[in-house]
Amino acid sequence: MTGERAVAANTRRILHVDVDAMFVQCAVMADPERLSAERYILVGGRPEGRGVVTSASYGCREFGVHSAMAMATAVRLCPRAVVVGVPGAMVREKSRSLTEVLRDWAPVVSKASVDEAYLDLTGTEAMYRREPLAETARRIQAAVKERTGLDVSLGGGTNRLVAKLATSFAKPAGVHVVEPGGEADFVGGLEIEDLIGVGPALELELRRRGVTTMRRLRSVEQPTLASWLGEERAAWLWRRCRGIDDSPVAADEGVKSVSSETTFASDLNDTAQLEEALLAQVVDAATALRRKGYYARTVTVKLRDSDFRDRSRSRTLDEAVQTEQAIYRVARKLLGELREQRRTPARLIGVGLSSLAPTGQAAQGVLSELAPPAETERDRALARASDRLKEKFGRDALRPARLVPPATDGDRR
DNA sequence: TCTGGGGTCCTAGGACCC
DNA sequence: TCTGGGGTCCTAGGACCC
Numbered sequence: 001m002t003g004e005r006a007v008a009a010n011t012r013r014i015l016h017v018d019v020d021a022m023f024v025q026c027a028v029m030a031d032p033e034r035l036s037a038e039r040y041i042l043v044g045g046r047p048e049g050r051g052v053v054t055s056a057s058y059g060c061r062e063f064g065v066h067s068a069m070a071m072a073t074a075v076r077l078c079p080r081a082v083v084v085g086v087p088g089a090m091v092r093e094k095s096r097s098l099t100e101v102l103r104d105w106a107p108v109v110s111k112a113s114v115d116e117a118y119l120d121l122t123g124t125e126a127m128y129r130r131e132p133l134a135e136t137a138r139r140i141q142a143a144v145k146e147r148t149g150l151d152v153s154l155g156g157g158t159n160r161l162v163a164k165l166a167t168s169f170a171k172p173a174g175v176h177v178v179e180p181g182g183e184a185d186f187v188g189g190l191e192i193e194d195l196i197g198v199g200p201a202l203e204l205e206l207r208r209r210g211v212t213t214m215r216r217l218r219s220v221e222q223p224t225l226a227s228w229l230g231e232e233r234a235a236w237l238w239r240r241c242r243g244i245d246d247s248p249v250a251a252d253e254g255v256k257s258v259s260s261e262t263t264f265a266s267d268l269n270d271t272a273q274l275e276e277a278l279l280a281q282v283v284d285a286a287t288a289l290r291r292k293g294y295y296a297r298t299v300t301v302k303l304r305d306s307d308f309r310d311r312s313r314s315r316t317l318d319e320a321v322q323t324e325q326a327i328y329r330v331a332r333k334l335l336g337e338l339r340e341q342r343r344t345p346a347r348l349i350g351v352g353l354s355s356l357a358p359t360g361q362a363a364q365g366v367l368s369e370l371a372p373p374a375e376t377e378r379d380r381a382l383a384r385a386s387d388r389l390k391e392k393f394g395r396d397a398l399r400p401a402r403l404v405p406p407a408t409d410g411d412r413r
Numbered sequence: 414t415c416t417g418g419g420g421t422c423c424t425a426g427g428a429c430c431c
Numbered sequence: 432t433c434t435g436g437g438g439t440c441c442t443a444g445g446a447c448c449c
Contacts, residue, residue, distance in 0.1 A: 022449095045417065052417050054449090067449080073414040086418090113420080113449050199447045232423095261418060298441085308416075316441060350418085 011180045013121040013133050014249060016155045016163035017102060017140070019094075020172040022115035023055035025150055026090040040081040047075040047083055050263050050347075054086055058172060097148045105140050110249045116167075118160055120249035134177040141175060161245035162186060164196055183243030192217055195240050202237075205229070217241050254358065255292060259300075260284035261350025267306045269345040271335075278335055281351045282328045289353050290387055295320035296353035299327055301334040304348035312352075313338050319374050320357050323383045326375040327353070 019025065023043040028035045035041060039059035044067075045051010051071040063078040075081060095114040102109045106119035121128070121136065128136050137154040144152050155166030156177035163178075165187065170176035178186045187195075192214055193203050209228060211217050218241055226234035239245065260281045268274055278301065289296055300314035313334040321327055331351050 018449095050415085050417075054417075068417080070414050070416065076414080115449075197447070201446060256421070257419095259419070263417060300442095310444075312443065314442060348417090352420095 011122075012158050013124070014157055014160055014163040015106070015119040015121060015133070015137055015140070016160070016167045017098075017117050017119065017144070018153050018155075018167045018171070019098065019115040020151045020153055021055050021057060022094070022150075023086060023091060024057045026087045026094055027084045029094070029149060030087040030090040031084070035082065035084070038082050040078055042071065042074055042078070042081045042083045043086055044074075044083070045071050045085075047071045049265055057081075094148055094150060098144060098150060098152075101144050101147050102140070105136075105143070108249050108251055111252050118163065118249045132177070134175050137175040137177065141173075157186075158183060159243075159245035160247055160249060161196055161240065162243055165190065165194065168194075187241065187243035188214055188218070190214060192241070195237075197236075197240065202229075214241060254356070255294075256356065257352055257354040258285055258289045258292065258294070258296070258356070259350060259352035260288065261302065261348055263304075263348045264346070267345035267347050268349075269343075271339060274335060274339070274346060274349060275332060277349050278331055278351065279324075279328055281349060282331055283324050285351050285353055286322060286324045286327050286383070287387060287390070289356075290322050290359075290383060293359040294353075294356040295322045295359060296327075297321075297355035297357070298353070299330045299334065300352035300354065301331050301338060302348070302350040302352065303335075303338050303346045305342065306345040306347050308347070311338055311342065314352075316355060317374060320355075321374050322359075323375045323379045325379060327351070329374070 024041050027041060027043050028038075039057065041057040042053055042060055042065065043056070044054040049071075053065060053067050053069045053071055053074045055067055056065045056074065060074070060078045060081050065074045065077050065081075071083065075083065091114055095111075099109065099111055099117065102117055102119060106121050107124065108120040110118045110120075112118060119140075121133070133156045137156055141152055141154055144150055151173045153167050153170040153173060154175045155163045155168070155170050156175070157163040157166055158178075158180050162183050166176040166178050192198055192206060192212070205228070206212070206217065211220065217237075222234060222238050225238055228234070229237065262277065262281060264277070268277065297318075297320045298314055298316040300312055302310060302312040304310050315330050315334060317330065335349075
């Protein structure tokens with residue numbers, strides 16, 4: 001009895017909310033006339049290109065289709081499926097309104113991605129009249145459905161790991177709560193690769209040591225685990241496979257980086273064409289950066305070679321920038337260095353912007369009298385004006401001729 | 414079936430400063 | 432003349448997640 005009370009006293013109440021096939025639901029909302037009666041929907045790239053499945057309707061999943069699968073494969077498995085592009089605007093809108101609803105229900109909401117969030121309801125017992133966590137979860141589910149139209153699933157438990165794992169038992173449109181004290185048994189019934197944070201590399205590493213089941217993993221002493229993985233990772237995994245997770249549900253901070261990348265319909269080896277493609281990515285990333293209200297100090301250019309090797313080059317500036325001109329000037333140099341290092345056809349090019357500072361905070365680093373600024377206030381005003389025009393008339397309205405993607409890049413949109 | 418695009422976090426080595 | 436650590440920033444790469 002005292003044991004139970006002790007558990008109750010420091011027990012957290014965590015919910016994990018996950019939108020069921022978010023991109024499919026949003027695609028239907030964006031085009032209900034065509035899709036609302038459709039059972040087989042695939043969201044992602046076009047099947048004739050190099051696209052993959054971003055999200056598959058539950059109907060398609062019965063045919064073995066899953067996200068990240070090549071779209072061409074998915075269409076072969078489920079030929080009757082309707083293939084649609086990613087409904088970006090609807091996803092952003094629904095993601096925003098989902099957050100709004102959740103904030104009404106929990107003191108701390110942490111958005112984990114566009115379609116999922118963690119809620120910490122610890123300390124709300126009285127407010128919720130001591131109703132079971134599962135009951136609260138069902139009421140949140142109904143509120144989300146009413147205010148956004150979205151079907152969501154909720155998992156609950158005493159920590160983030162358990163709550164998130166529980167969600168997969170709730171799908172679709174259900175609720176699954178793991179009671180306090182049940183964490184170890186619950187996680188014990190899963191596979192190693194189900195653990196959040198265990199990916200293909202770690203799974204392979206464990207497999208090489210003969211560890212293929214959760215039961216076997218738990219039987220490994222921590223020092224042995226440490227000799228395999230190092231102290232830190234061993235401690236982490238030792239706790240994780242027992243359902244122990246102290247990580248807090250932290251309120252959202254701003255983003256840390258903004259990027260844009262594209263895979264070509266066929267590999268590119270011509271530097272001029274690569275530069276043109278790079279410029280288009282710079283325009284996308286810079287526009288997103290300004291829309292989110294940031295300046296960036298670090299510019300990274302990434303190439304994926306035809307043999308699938310990723311290479312990147314980055315430069316951190318003294319001064320934070322946000323215009324295409326300033327970013328492209330650096331990015332072009334970085335691309336040159338990458339090409340010098342290895343001159344091989346590329347299948348992807350991208351640009352990343354990091355070391356971000358909010359627009360409100362003074363963007364200038366060291367204002368040198370000698371060096372001219374990377375971009376002037378006039379440059380920035382011009383960029384913002386063009387953002388407004390693009391918003392009004394479409395993103396291609398203002399794009400100069402040399403910014404149009406090369407013909408070989410037909411896969412985009 | 415050749416394998417997207419948006420992110421976050423971690424590591425390891427080197428530069429540089431105290 | 433030789434020998435230190437520690438802290439922070441930067442860079443490149445990789446694992447992982449949705």
